[in-house]
Amino acid sequence: MRLLHTSDWHLGQNFFTQNRKSEHQAFTQWLIQQVEERNIDAVVIAGDVFDTGTPPSYARELYNQFIVNLNKVGCQLVVLGGNHDSVSTLNESKQLLAQLNTQVIASTSSEPSEQVVELKRNDEVIGLVCAIPFVRARDVMSSQAGESGVEKQQALGKAIAEHYHLVYQEAFKRREELGKEIPIIATGHLTALGVKTSESVRDIYIGTLDGFDANGFPPADYIALGHIHRPQVVAKQEYIRYCGSPIPLSFDELKWQKQVIVVEFDGTDPTIEPIEVPRFQAMQAIKGDLESIEKQLSDLDFEHSEVLWLSIEVETQDYLTDLQERVQILLEGTCWEVVQLRRAKGVRNHTMQAQEKIELSELTPFEVFEKRLDLEAFDSDELKQRKQRITTTFNQIVEGVELEAAPQTPHIEGEKSS
Known part of the structure; x- marks a missing residue:
C-alpha cells in the first residue's frame, strides 16, 4: 500500500496583501500528478485544509475540485479537521464527499469506532487509519473543580493519550477480524513536545496543554501529523512525522524545502520517502x-x-x-x-x-x-x-x-x- 501524507494547506489564506489561489491551484494539480505517477492508494490531509472557519468561495471550489480530480484517478482521501478548520464547514459536505471515496473526520467522536477509516483498493481493505483530528479539551474530558494548572495539564495529556489508544484498539480489533497483516496509521493535528515551529504557526492550546508527549501516541505503523509547518521527525522516531505545509506561509519558511511524504508499506513495515514540492511563487x-x-x-x-x-x-x-x-x-x-x-x-x-x-x-x-x-x-x-x-x-x-x-x-x- 502507498500512502501520501500532507497537511496545512490553508486554502483561502491572505498573505499580507496577496492572494494564494494560483499557488494552491498549482499545488493541487501537481499533487494529482504525483498520485498518478507513484500509484498512490490513499492521501491523508492531517488538518488545516482551510485558513479560516469561513473560507472564501474560491477556496471551497479548489477543495471540491481536488476531491473530484482525485476520485477520477482512483485514489482514496481522508481529511482531518485542524484548529483553523470549522467543524460545520467540513461536515456540511461530508456525506456527499463519501460518494467520491473521501472520508472527512472534522471533530473527535465519543465513539472510537467512528474514527477508524478503512483504506481500500478494489473493495479490499489494505490499511486502517486511526483518524484523529484536532482534539478540543471538551471532546475528551470535563473540568474538575479545585485542580491546579499543572494537574489540568496532566489530566488533559492523559485523556488525549487514552483517546488515541481507544481508537487504536478499535483498529487493532478490526485488523484481527480481517485476519491479515495490514498497516495501522494514526493521525493528529497538534504540537508535539520538542518540535521546531515557524512564524506562521500560531501556538494552539488544547485547554491548558501546550504540547503533547510523543509517548502518548499508540504503537501505530506510521503517525501522520499536522499543524507544524516545518517538516520534521518527532522524538527521533522516523515513523512519527510532520510533513509541513506545501507552500511557504511565512517568509521564514523559505529556509527549508517544502515536501509531502510518501509511505510505502510492505505488510506493516513502512518505507518513508519525502517528495519535494516545487515553489509556485x-x-x-x-x-x-x-x-x-x-x-x-x-x-x-x-x-x-x-x-x-x-x-x-x-x-x-x-x-x-x-x-x-x-x-x-x-x-x-x-x-x-x-x-x-x-x-x-x-x-x-x-x-x-x-x-x-x-x-x-x-x-x-x-x-x-x-x-x-x-x-x-x-x-x-x-x-x-x-x-x-x-x-x-x-x-x-x-x-x-x-x-x-x-x-x-x-x-x-x-x-x-x-
Whole structure:
C-alpha cells in the first residue's frame, strides 16, 4: 500500500496583501500528478485544509475540485479537521464527499469506532487509519473543580493519550477480524513536545496543554501529523512525522524545502520517502541597512519581469518616515513587490524603549501584549501561574478572532500570518 501524507494547506489564506489561489491551484494539480505517477492508494490531509472557519468561495471550489480530480484517478482521501478548520464547514459536505471515496473526520467522536477509516483498493481493505483530528479539551474530558494548572495539564495529556489508544484498539480489533497483516496509521493535528515551529504557526492550546508527549501516541505503523509547518521527525522516531505545509506561509519558511511524504508499506513495515514540492511563487526575504538592502536587491537571481514577493527588514536605529518611499525607489523598473516591510525586531524594541514614535502595524498582537505584561510584577509562584493563565487565554482569544475572519494587513507590517 502507498500512502501520501500532507497537511496545512490553508486554502483561502491572505498573505499580507496577496492572494494564494494560483499557488494552491498549482499545488493541487501537481499533487494529482504525483498520485498518478507513484500509484498512490490513499492521501491523508492531517488538518488545516482551510485558513479560516469561513473560507472564501474560491477556496471551497479548489477543495471540491481536488476531491473530484482525485476520485477520477482512483485514489482514496481522508481529511482531518485542524484548529483553523470549522467543524460545520467540513461536515456540511461530508456525506456527499463519501460518494467520491473521501472520508472527512472534522471533530473527535465519543465513539472510537467512528474514527477508524478503512483504506481500500478494489473493495479490499489494505490499511486502517486511526483518524484523529484536532482534539478540543471538551471532546475528551470535563473540568474538575479545585485542580491546579499543572494537574489540568496532566489530566488533559492523559485523556488525549487514552483517546488515541481507544481508537487504536478499535483498529487493532478490526485488523484481527480481517485476519491479515495490514498497516495501522494514526493521525493528529497538534504540537508535539520538542518540535521546531515557524512564524506562521500560531501556538494552539488544547485547554491548558501546550504540547503533547510523543509517548502518548499508540504503537501505530506510521503517525501522520499536522499543524507544524516545518517538516520534521518527532522524538527521533522516523515513523512519527510532520510533513509541513506545501507552500511557504511565512517568509521564514523559505529556509527549508517544502515536501509531502510518501509511505510505502510492505505488510506493516513502512518505507518513508519525502517528495519535494516545487515553489509556485517567487519569494525572497532580505535584511540589513538600506545600503545593504540595495546591494542584495541588485544581486537577486530573478528576472525584473518576474513577479517576486519580497519581505524587507530594515536595520536602522533612525525612525524613517519615508521608509516605504525609499524602498520603492530601489524597485523601480521591476515587477517585484514588497509585501512585508518592517524594522528589525531589536530596532523596534529599542525605539519603544526610547519612547519614540513607532507604527502599531509593525507590532504583532503578542508583542503589544508582552509589553503590557512587562508593566506588571509576577514575582511569586502564584503570580507566575496567573501570568501563564492570562497568556494562554490571550492566545486562545486571538486565535478565535482570526478564525472568524481573514486577517486585514497594512502595507508596512510586522504582523505574523496565522
